[in-house]
Amino acid sequence: MTDQKIPVGSRQFLPRSAFEELFAALHKEGYSIVGPKVTDGAVRMQPIGSVAEMPQGIRDNQDGGFYRLEEGEPELWFEYVVGPNGPKEFFFPAQLPLFEFHVQGGRFDLDAGPPQVPKLAFLGVRPCELAAIDVQDRVFGRDDPGTFRCESEPWYLQIRQEALLIAVNCTRPGGTCFCASWGTGPEAAGGYDLALTELKDGFVVAVGSKRGAALAENLSLRAPSGAELELATLKMELAREHMGRQLETPDLKQLLNESIEFPEWDDVARRCLSCGNCTMVCPTCFCCTVSDGSDLSGQEITRTRFWESCFSHQFTYTIAGPERNTIRGRYRHWLRHKLCTWWDQFECSGCVGCGRCITWCPVGIDLTEEAQRLREGSTKHKKRLGVSHGE
Numbered sequence: 001m002t003d004q005k006i007p008v009g010s011r012q013f014l015p016r017s018a019f020e021e022l023f024a025a026l027h028k029e030g031y032s033i034v035g036p037k038v039t040d041g042a043v044r045m046q047p048i049g050s051v052a053e054m055p056q057g058i059r060d061n062q063d064g065g066f067y068r069l070e071e072g073e074p075e076l077w078f079e080y081v082v083g084p085n086g087p088k089e090f091f092f093p094a095q096l097p098l099f100e101f102h103v104q105g106g107r108f109d110l111d112a113g114p115p116q117v118p119k120l121a122f123l124g125v126r127p128c129e130l131a132a133i134d135v136q137d138r139v140f141g142r143d144d145p146g147t148f149r150c151e152s153e154p155w156y157l158q159i160r161q162e163a164l165l166i167a168v169n170c171t172r173p174g175g176t177c178f179c180a181s182w183g184t185g186p187e188a189a190g191g192y193d194l195a196l197t198e199l200k201d202g203f204v205v206a207v208g209s210k211r212g213a214a215l216a217e218n219l220s221l222r223a224p225s226g227a228e229l230e231l232a233t234l235k236m237e238l239a240r241e242h243m244g245r246q247l248e249t250p251d252l253k254q255l256l257n258e259s260i261e262f263p264e265w266d267d268v269a270r271r272c273l274s275c276g277n278c279t280m281v282c283p284t285c286f287c288c289t290v291s292d293g294s295d296l297s298g299q300e301i302t303r304t305r306f307w308e309s310c311f312s313h314q315f316t317y318t319i320a321g322p323e324r325n326t327i328r329g330r331y332r333h334w335l336r337h338k339l340c341t342w343w344d345q346f347e348c349s350g351c352v353g354c355g356r357c358i359t360w361c362p363v364g365i366d367l368t369e370e371a372q373r374l375r376e377g378s379t380k381h382k383k384r385l386g387v388s389h390g391e
């Protein structure tokens with residue numbers, strides 16, 4: 001590169017042969033890299049050290065209750081889309097030790113607090129994931145206290161502050177993706193440091209922040225040709241037209257409010273196992289619980305935060321007892337939260353269209369189909385009814 005600074009908002013081209021430079025530049029800045037890696041038959045976001053650990057020439061095949069990896073174009077590295085996990089697993093871990101203390105002569109002595117916040121660079125974050133991170137930023141109170149209703153979460157705020165996000169636009173949407181319905185993909189609109197669009201010879205790189213621009217200074221970038229930019233735009237247009245699923249999003253809130261007593265909920269309740277998989281893979285779900293444990297002597301005490309699920313009956317307990325005693329009530333609560341009441345809490349949707357809850361549901365329940373059933377039902381069921389308390 002010349003001495004000229006790379007402007008934020010510019011587009012560059014990174015030849016595939018120079019991709020490894022990203023790893024070197026990130027390591028030089030002290031980042032641990034989290035990127036795509038095949039683990040247990042799925043592409044997961046994992047700590048990785050080099051390009052060689054990334055999947056190459058692999059694509060995913062996803063449908064309701066179905067995920068398989070298969071051979072893709074040998075020259076491409078990002079033909080798959082989201083797997084079962086994402087950055088949420090690092091920003092909001094499934095299990096986080098909050099503190100440890102021991103009893104010492106009638107006193108409680110603190111031994112440890114939460115683990116030190118790591119400095120992470122995420123490589124291969126998909127546009128729907130960026131949207132989901134934005135949702136969780138609201139939940140955990142990052143940046144703008146006006147947009148959240150919960151207490152801010154210091155560990156989350158710190159790890160987010162440190163993190164660098166390198167997005168990859170989706171040129172081949174998965175079978176359960178519907179980000180285009182929400183406008184959260186397939187092209188990243190913001191919230192990234194760098195965003196890559198993969199072509200055969202390399203990547204069109206959009207520079208999204210000063211940190212991204214500083215990182216880009218270390219790479220063998222060149223100006224993209226007109227043909228490369230045109231091809232990248234074309235790939236995004238094609239991806240938009242080939243979403244696996246669609247969701248009619250306008251008036252969803254009204255639909256979910258009007259359909260509380262519809263018989264369609266009975267039908268989905270007969271299929272739903274209340275296993276909670278959909279909440280475990282969802283990049284916006286944030287429910288958790290806190291558990292205390294001790295050793296057998298009762299002297300060493302730990303407090304740990306775990307993910308919880310609104311599909312767990314125990315999670316519905318309040319001071320007045322369990323609130324949602326049926327699978328019908330729990331599924332309805334989940335879907336209404338995602339598509340309706342999330343707006344009241346956080347002024348945004350609780351769904352970003354990643355499709356994970358469809359792929360990883362063991363019985364293939366598909367929220368886009370369930371919403372459509374309610375929509376069709378609403379023309380039949382004219383009467384507006386109230387909520388049954390305690391269901």
Ligand code: SF4
Nearest residue numbers: 272273275276278361
């Ligand atoms: S919708 Fe599917 S994944 Fe979610 S709780 Fe029901 S069976 Fe499990």
Ligand code: SF4
Nearest residue numbers: 282351352354355357
């Ligand atoms: S509700 Fe389903 S499709 Fe929407 S963000 Fe969560 S996992 Fe993705």
